[in-house]
Amino acid sequence: MIYTITLNPSLDYVVRVNDFQVGGMNRCSEEQIYVGGKGINVSLILHQLGIENEALGFVAGFTGGEIIRLLDKAQVKHNFITLKEGMSRINMKLKSGEETEINGRGPYLEVKDLIELEQQLECMKEGDFLILAGSIPSTLPSDTYEQLVKKFSSRGIACIVDATKDLLLNVLPYGPFLIKPNHHELGELFDMELKTHEEVIPYAKKLQEKGARNVLVSMAGLGAVLVTEDGTVLTHEGIDGKVKNSVGAGDSMVAGFIAGYKVSGDFKEALKMGMAAGSATAFEEDLATGEQIKSLFHKL
Structure with a gap:
């Protein structure tokens, strides 16, 4: 089973x-x-590719209710913990020539909430996958990912971490199955500018x-290195196409990679599916569908 x-x-x-x-007034x-x-x-991408998974985390308020409704509509299995106070955040993306973003804060999370999440994860067994992606809310301990990887990696759970800077570096001693920085994030870790596959490989x-x-290092239009x-x-190498949306492309690559690896057990096939999923999303206004990903995969 795969848990996100x-x-x-x-x-x-x-x-x-x-x-x-x-x-002024804008409409x-x-x-x-x-x-x-x-x-x-x-x-969402794993579901599109027919791979069973379960989404976990926290929601709150009327916005949390809408998150659950949209996941139900997409038929994605989930078991989010509903907090009694606060509201899940709203992130606004204003597109007018260039794009401007305003991200909400989200609800206040406490250590007791994290403990409840860890209790949910106790159902995992050897061979399962646990995907940790994104930032950690400021109200939770900064070593949250580190502690989760330390605890569950030692039990034979394949931990995948898609995070930046210290969040990424601090999990490394505990042997995560996969990490996925992009080439800019990788360069920042070593104070280097990395532009080619050859430059990325040693780092x-x-x-x-x-x-x-x-x-796994994603490189946008330049492809990826594994x-x-x-x-x-x-x-x-990168896949030719018109980029419409970069949001979610990296997440799609992670999902495609894990889907490809789970089905084939082969890293080459996993990389190919990761590239197809990431590129398919980049070429669409929203996350790609399973049909779009598979169509691109069979052309590679």
Whole structure:
């Protein structure tokens, strides 16, 4: 079974305004509301690919209720903990020429809430996957991911971490199955600018030396690099297409990779499916469908 965790999910309110005027009255020409959060995105793509999974995390208030409704509508299995106070955040994305974002804060989380989540995870067994994606709310301990990976990786759970900076570095000693920085994030860790596959490879290997079993580095239009636990280095060139939306592409790559690996047990096939999923989402206004991903996969 695959479990995804989204500690601070959101409703993403996307509005398009022609010629936005600061300080004046503006009317949107187009608007959409999506359920948001990196772990939720992974769950949505896994479901599209026919891979059973369960989304976990926290919701609160009327916005939390809408998150649950949208997940039910998408037929994604979930077991979110409903908090008694606060409200799940609303992230606003204003598109008018360039894009402006205003992200909400989300509900106040306490350590007791985290303990309840850990109790949910006790059902996991050896061979299951646990995907930790995104940032940690400021009210929770900064070592939350670190402690979860330490606890469950030692039990044979394949932990996947898609996070940045110290959140990523601190989990490495506990042997996560997979980490997925992008090339900019990887460069920031070593104060380097990485532009090519050849430049990425040695730094991906450095993260592996620190404890990660497999390192997948996404590079947007430049493709991706995978360093596997047996020392194999796999690369994939970028896929031609018109980029419409970069939001969720990295999450889609994680989902595609895990889906490909779970079905085939082969890292090359996993990388190929990861590239197809990430690119398919980038070429659409929203997360890609299973049909779009599979169509692109069979062309690679």
